[in-house]
Amino acid sequence: xxxxxxxxxxxxxxxxxxxxxxxxxxxxxxxxxxxxxxxxxxxxxxxxxxxxxxxxxxxxxxxxxxxxxxxxxxxxxxxxxxxxxxxxxxxxxxxxxxxxxxxxxxxxxxxxxxxxxxxxxxxxxxxxxxxxxxxxxxxxxxxxxxxxxxxxxxxxxxxxxxxxxxxxxxxxxxxxxxxxxxxxxxxxxxxxxxxxxxxxxxxxxxxxxxxxxxxxxxxxxxxxxxxxxxxxxxxxxxxxxxxxxxxxxxxxxxxxxxxxx
Numbered sequence: 001x002x003x004x005x006x007x008x009x010x011x012x013x014x015x016x017x018x019x020x021x022x023x024x025x026x027x028x029x030x031x032x033x034x035x036x037x038x039x040x041x042x043x044x045x046x047x048x049x050x051x052x053x054x055x056x057x058x059x060x061x062x063x064x065x066x067x068x069x070x071x072x073x074x075x076x077x078x079x080x081x082x083x084x085x086x087x088x089x090x091x092x093x094x095x096x097x098x099x100x101x102x103x104x105x106x107x108x109x110x111x112x113x114x115x116x117x118x119x120x121x122x123x124x125x126x127x128x129x130x131x132x133x134x135x136x137x138x139x140x141x142x143x144x145x146x147x148x149x150x151x152x153x154x155x156x157x158x159x160x161x162x163x164x165x166x167x168x169x170x171x172x173x174x175x176x177x178x179x180x181x182x183x184x185x186x187x188x189x190x191x192x193x194x195x196x197x198x199x200x201x202x203x204x205x206x207x208x209x210x211x212x213x214x215x216x217x218x219x220x221x222x223x224x225x226x227x228x229x230x231x232x233x234x235x236x237x238x239x240x241x242x243x244x245x246x247x248x249x250x251x252x253x254x255x256x257x258x259x260x261x
Contacts, residue, residue: 215249
């Protein structure tokens with residue numbers, strides 16, 4: 001019985017040794033085949049689109065993955081591409097949220113980019129301007145695309161590193177901007193939102209010679225509902241320029257301050 005057990009164990013070990021050797025041979029063959037294959041070209045898609053207006057366009061992306069055109073892509077050995085390194089280089093760009101590079105079964109280099117989407121344009125107290133996205137990530141202006149976004153002025157800091165109060169203010173900007181982007185009427189009516197020295201928001205309307213005091217970014221839906229009601233019931237009769245200030249930051253009420261002259 002022990003002899004049969006030993007024979008079975010020996011056969012079992014030999015079988016797995018043969019399987020392991022086969023796998024190694026296949027892996028080596030695949031690696032050799034890959035090292036001999038060349039790239040047939042490239043295809044770039046941004047936000048799952050092969051064409052469109054992007055903050056980082058195809059030429060920008062191509063410069064990054066070719067080291068400013070120093071390296072060719074087509075007819076280059078696949079093994080010479082350091083895809084992980086190229087993804088890292090792309091993701092260091094301000095407008096790139098995620099980058100994925102891979103070769104398809106035809107040897108085509110597929111470049112997939114997820115672009116950051118701006119939600120607000122901000123002007124600091126010194127006049128510097130930048131965008132932010134929904135993650136409050138700071139983005140540079142672009143000469144390629146002009147975007148219609150809520151505009152905020154008077155942000156108190158130009159620094160990349162923000163203190164706790166500035167971070168809180170930026171969250172309020174994001175919250176206000178996301179609300180406005182969902183409301184076509186208010187997107188058209190809000191020319192800009194000024195940040196006061198007390199870090200509250202004042203809306204400058206497109207139509208009307210008044211300012212709207214919003215307070216902080218809390219309860220925005222209710223505040224704008226009260227403002228809309230004031231527009232319909234009061235300003236529609238008195239005119240858009242009769243009031244100097246309209247205060248909607250108070251709970252369940254609107255306070256209108258008439259112009260003195």
